[in-house]
Amino acid sequence: xEQEQIPTGMLLQKAVKIRTDILEMVAEAKSGHPGGSxxxxxILVSLFFYKMRHDPKLPDxxxxxxxxxxxxxxxxVLFATLAESGYFPVSELKTLRxxxxxxxxxxxFRVPGxxxxxxxxxxxxSAAIGMALAAKLDKNxxxxxxxxxxxxxxxxxTWEAAMAASKFKLDNLTAIVDRNGIQQDGLTEQIMPIExxxxxxxxxxxxxxxxDGFDLRQVIEALEKAENMRNRPTxxxxxxxxxxxxxxxxxxxxxxGKAPDKDTVRKLVxxxxxx
Amino acid sequence: MLVQMxxxxxxxxxxxxxxxxxxxxxxxxxxxxxxxxxxSLFADRYPDRFFNVGIAEANMIGIAAGLALAGKIPFVxxxxxxxxxxxxxxxRNAIAYPNLDVKIVSSHGGLTVGPDGASHQTVEDVAAMRxxxxxHVVVPADANSTIALISHxxxxxxxxYFRLSRANVTExxxxxxxIRVGTANILKxxxxxxxxxxxxxxNEALEAGRLLSREGVSAEIIDxxxxxxxxxxxxxxxxxxxxxxxxxxxxxxxxxLGSAVSETVCESYPVPVSKVGIRDTFGESGEHKELLVKxxxxxxxxxKASKKLxxxx
Numbered sequence: 001x002e003q004e005q006i007p008t009g010m011l012l013q014k015a016v017k018i019r020t021d022i023l024e025m026v027a028e029a030k031s032g033h034p035g036g037s038x039x040x041x042x043i044l045v046s047l048f049f050y051k052m053r054h055d056p057k058l059p060d061x062x063x064x065x066x067x068x069x070x071x072x073x074x075x076x077v078l079f080a081t082l083a084e085s086g087y088f089p090v091s092e093l094k095t096l097r098x099x100x101x102x103x104x105x106x107x108x109f110r111v112p113g114x115x116x117x118x119x120x121x122x123x124x125x126s127a128a129i130g131m132a133l134a135a136k137l138d139k140n141x142x143x144x145x146x147x148x149x150x151x152x153x154x155x156x157x158t159w160e161a162a163m164a165a166s167k168f169k170l171d172n173l174t175a176i177v178d179r180n181g182i183q184q185d186g187l188t189e190q191i192m193p194i195e196x197x198x199x200x201x202x203x204x205x206x207x208x209x210x211x212d213g214f215d216l217r218q219v220i221e222a223l224e225k226a227e228n229m230r231n232r233p234t235x236x237x238x239x240x241x242x243x244x245x246x247x248x249x250x251x252x253x254x255x256x257g258k259a260p261d262k263d264t265v266r267k268l269v270x271x272x273x274x275x
Numbered sequence: 276m277l278v279q280m281x282x283x284x285x286x287x288x289x290x291x292x293x294x295x296x297x298x299x300x301x302x303x304x305x306x307x308x309x310x311x312x313x314x315s316l317f318a319d320r321y322p323d324r325f326f327n328v329g330i331a332e333a334n335m336i337g338i339a340a341g342l343a344l345a346g347k348i349p350f351v352x353x354x355x356x357x358x359x360x361x362x363x364x365x366x367r368n369a370i371a372y373p374n375l376d377v378k379i380v381s382s383h384g385g386l387t388v389g390p391d392g393a394s395h396q397t398v399e400d401v402a403a404m405r406x407x408x409x410x411h412v413v414v415p416a417d418a419n420s421t422i423a424l425i426s427h428x429x430x431x432x433x434x435x436y437f438r439l440s441r442a443n444v445t446e447x448x449x450x451x452x453x454i455r456v457g458t459a460n461i462l463k464x465x466x467x468x469x470x471x472x473x474x475x476x477x478n479e480a481l482e483a484g485r486l487l488s489r490e491g492v493s494a495e496i497i498d499x500x501x502x503x504x505x506x507x508x509x510x511x512x513x514x515x516x517x518x519x520x521x522x523x524x525x526x527x528x529x530x531x532l533g534s535a536v537s538e539t540v541c542e543s544y545p546v547p548v549s550k551v552g553i554r555d556t557f558g559e560s561g562e563h564k565e566l567l568v569k570x571x572x573x574x575x576x577x578x579k580a581s582k583k584l585x586x587x588x
Contacts, residue, residue, distance in 0.1 A: 062346075109373055116344065120368040123337045127369060130341020130349075137302070137323060137347070157365070160334035168326070 006050065011216050014084060015045045019245045020269045021080035021093055027265040029097040032105065035255040036149060037077035039180040039213070039240035044081040046219040047145055056086035059112040065142050066131050068116040070124020071149035071178065072106040073257070079103050079111065087113035122155030124148065125175055129165050132173040132233075143227065146175045151183030153194040159204070165233040166205035174226040175206075175235040178213065180242035184256045201235045213238030245272065279446040283439040284382055286418035288313035290425045291350060295321055298429065302342055304328060304335050306353040312382045314352050332357045336365035336377075343375040348429065354388075355381035355397045355438055359404060370434045371407045378428055380437040384414070385525035386558040386566040387442040387475055393557040397438075402530025404436040405503050411435045412503040413456060414524075414532075416477035417447045420500055423454035431456060440475045440525070442563045447477060447498070459506035461513070465495035468581045469513040469520045473499050473532045476523040476551070476572060483523075483577035490578075492585055502532055507539040514540050519584040520548045523577050525567075528552035547587075549580040 018041050026032035044067075048054070052065040069078045076096065083090045088102070088111065095101035102110040106119030115131075118124045128146035135142050152158055165173055177197070185191050194200070201208045207229045211218040219238065226234035242256070243249030246268055249260070260268070295301045295317055302324045309315040309327060318325035328335045332353060339349035351358060358381050359366055370377045386396050404412045411433060415421040421439060428435050447462065454460060462477070463484050472480035477498045484494040495513050499506065514520060520540065522533035533550030540546055553570055567573055 066345075068341075116340070117368065117373050120364050122333070123340070123365055123369050126334045126337020126365075127341035127344065129334075130338040130343070130347075131345045132341075133326065133338065134342050134345030134347050138345075157331075157333040157337065160328070160331035161337065164328050164331065164334055164338065 006220055008216055011045050011049055014049050015041050016272055018080045018084055020272055022076045023265045023268055025076050025093045025096045026259040027262045028094045031259050032076055033073040033257050035242040037074045038244045039242050040074055040077050040178045042214050042216055042219055043176055043238055044077055046216055048081050048085050050220055051223045063142055066115045066144045068124045068128045068146040069107060069118045070146050071152055072118030075107045078107055082113040121152045122157035125158055125161035128173055129161055132170040135172050144173045148175055148177050150177055150179045150188050154192045162204040169231045170233045171230050173233045177237045178240055179237050180240045182242040182253045186253050198237055207232045207234040210237045213240035280443045281418035281446050282443050283418055283421045284313045286421040287380055288316045290422045291317045300348045302347045302349050304339055304349055304351045306330055306332050306335050308353045312352050332361040333365045336362045337369050339377045340369035340375055343377050348376055350378045350380055352380045355384040355400045356395045359400055367407055371409045374409050374433050376432050378435045382439040383441040384438040387440050387563045389563045390560045392560040396558040398527040398553045401526045409433055413501050414438045414474040415500050416474055416498055417444050419448040419450050420454045424456055427456050442475055444475055445478050457501050457504050459509040460498040462498055463496040465493040467493045467517055467585050469495045469517045471497045471499050471536055472523040474525050476525050479574045480523050480577055482574035486574055486578050487581055502535050505535045510536060510539055511544050514544050514546045518546050520546055521577055521580045523551040525572055526553055547584055549584055551576050551580055
């Protein structure tokens, strides 16, 4: 019955709006990381517009759920989602990466709603563990979500953290891996193979779920399952496509950190709105 | 005269127990060295507030950042060879950049770890920490100042790097002395030369002062336990009085106390500064005192440097 309550229509609309925000902001900035932002849109939409307990008017609410963007280069998707949630004006998105803007190239605490200054890869899961431990100490029931990149699986600290989270039985922690298959230099399986990824997390005593990261229902159901798991942290491996939604960006490693020009984006956005 | 030797680690453990009994926000993290560093005493008393992350220093710093973001005051401790040695990036990006209230208290700094050798000795930790924006850097000289400075740091926000020594040291302060982060302590007034020391070198500086006074040289001795923010007011005042400075530190002179003092006097009141410290080299195995002699970290070296400055006037 619960499935019936998921407002997929509204969530899909948000996803389209956030995709267009991302393209417009990186085109305006003339730099940034569109590929890994576009792959994570449905994940953030599921969290911020459905699953998470948060209030954009009270970014410091002690009982809020926390979202840690460990793959901080996906700042555009985080900023767009925060703006569309009401943390700050959507019009501010066009200041991304510009001097004196709050919207830095990688997220930091200038921006309300940012929980951790991700960017240097490998640290976010550790920080999320710290927040989850604090919740347990304070007997607070907030949950902590960490979005990791698949390239980030190369970092040793990710696995230090994976060991620690199961040692501390952090069932209030959910990690989500944006498995878009591409890192800066190329395909993950060529640069540094990380498969079998699910087995790796399983071997670290995590509860492992795999979903289509663009299927809102699958993502949300996995988030619910994670919440019901006791004594173990959950990782959701979300299978995605880098550059999702823009045909020429999909599966092209060049768009890890390159912005399309404004004219192209204008046409793309027009096309997306019509769809 | 009664000479009391004391352990900074014991003092740190005591400080944690005292502070932890009053402030429940305090949590302690260890990386498989907690028995050696004595934070295990805190773990025994407050098991819920102690987290042993195993031999995983980078993860420990990241977890501390998360705890701080959720309102805790984490004390993070292991050997200084590993924190900051193995996790400069995590300290920089997860703690200093967001200006979090995390106290890194590393022990076994400098050469005085002794026989373990160069892999476990640190010459560069203080310089590396000084270079990170927002980081406070404190190197106490004895047990009482360790307790006082750590207690005071709780009243200040932002990241701290405390570097403790494994070596037992002669106690300089009493428990009631006023020792505060950011305020250098003048241990002896003098007029011919200023000797500014930090950490275990403060005792060596005091001894140098005694040797110098026998030769008619009046040395002012300053404990600059806080390297950042440096107490430039006290240092410049002394520079104006004596016109010559010798610094003494148990770390590389590149980027440490000598550098900090030079940066200050160069800009405001240039006087000659002579640096006693480690000369761009790694250490080696040996007993604590043997190493200090071999690497020139002795009262005699401080005396030599002082006399040279005084004599050249």
